[in-house]
Amino acid sequence: MSYLIPAEFVKKMIDAGEAKIFMSTRDTIIRAYMAGAILALAAVFAMTVSIQTGYAIIGAMLFPVGFCMLYLLGFDLLTGVFMLTPLAWLDRRPGVTLKGIFRNWGLVFLGNFLGAMSIAVFMSIIFTFGFSVTPDKVGTTISHIGEARTLGYAEHGAAGMLTIFVRAILCNWMVSTGVVAAMICTNVSGKILAMWMPIMLFFGMGFEHSIVNMFLFPSAMIMGGQFSIMDYLIWNELPVVLGNLIGGLAFTGLSLYATHYKTAARRVIPIPTQHKQIIVQPRHEY
Template sequence: MFGLAKISVAAAVLLASTAAAGPSPGSHWVQQRSTPAAGAGAAAHAGALRAGALKPVEAVLQAPRGGMVKPPPGLYANAVDLGARKAAASPVDIVLLGILSGFHIGFGGLLAVTVGGSIPAIKSANPGLQKLLFGLFGLPFGLFMVLVAGGELFTGNTALVTAALVEGKATVANLVKNWTCSWVGNLLGSVLLAKLVVAAGINAAPGTAAAIAVSKVSSPFMPTFLKGIVCNWMVCMAVWVAAGATSLTDKYLAMILPVSAFVAFGAEHSVANMFLLPLGLFSGASKSVSWQDLFVKNILPVTLGNIVGGALCQTMPYAAVYGSLLK
């Protein structure tokens, strides 16, 4: 253990010394993306190191970070600014963008059912692979459309607008307005799309859709609530990081892993369920599932869990470390 510690310190000192000495021979072969701000930060860092203001280990830890995604403090600041803009939007704009986001997430849900829900042989022989495919093909696509095209997604807003509230850039009234209008818009878009899909005859797996609806309303309140927490913690992490990325590739990579993971292990997303459950009802589940079951036994507990996952689990720790929550 002590040997590893010595090696780590030695490596840190070596890296810091190299940074202070300037570029090494042959370093012209390595080109990094940089911005004027990043260059200025690197120059200031090198100057502080040469002046002895930074110890070698501190120099390594505080070195400016490159890349296409903001560092953690920048991600928090970005979330605050984005949440403030969402909080200031008009109710009409939030509802309209919420409807679009309901459609986008619904398209993802339809893709998941069409691909991952239509491979019974794989599900029987290798259920883990089927869950992976169900998660990879569908909801990541839907969330990607929301993030790139723009929208108002209730689940992501639970984290973003909360961050703005903590930093004094939104009021409680703003938060209630945004959450309510985005939730209503998401519901309208999701149900409309479910009706459209059935009317158009493009639901390739009606039996799977009906089975999903029956299964989701059969779970007790508390497990469903807890699944909502886990789900939106991961969704909001995806939104948090992807919103701080600058390229489509980085946004997609930041988003696909947590979203496909929560789908694969069966967590609950309120907006996705706003599409999947009505689709199941329209596909034959109405014989055993009512609209009251849909809301009381699933969407309500999942919504509450999503709020906890986004506002408390995702936002509050970062607000305490990088924001003003405990300051």
């Protein structure tokens, strides 16, 4: 079969979360580093195409290529482990603890940041010919995006913080849906198509992704963006990480776990004449 029913792929989600918790420190960091680097390359590729063509939708259509590559290679994003690892704890898998989950999150965050930061430095070298000239059009645009998505939120105070938080929730709802969608399919072409749709949606809508931002804002600062590290942390990265956590875990992981794995009780219909009961299973059509 090229498609798995929900009860089957939710079990795969739990198994994947358990495996990531027990992964070695070395493997976790390497896989996270590569995921952050590949996603950062995809982000700069999409922004470059958008700037060159003048059509942001084209960049959004092309951005998922990075997500597909890192998923097929088995690399890990923080947004994905936010959704998967708690399910193994909820399912009471042996040896799975909250400490193990937080350890995994911390290592993946570190690896993603290092990978994205590496690409920020590499692309800054390209945009400035080794820092010998002012940034080109793409580099200048990136610096302005960094300002708009930190100081721009700060100008609105609490309303700006609420906006970035909601954008982060919606982002990882879609990104984690992409992770799950890939588990639904058992062939490569099906996985790519299933992943492509929600990832394109999140990027095209301008939602906030913590790992993309790990590239965007350091790169913007190198390119001369007029904002500080604290602006980046307070008015972007930290609220985005929290929103990504809630969006992926609540809207994707827990909703699927609750309704397709820990399903509701079966209906019991008594038949008085025969003093027996018929157990009626919910009817599912896929």
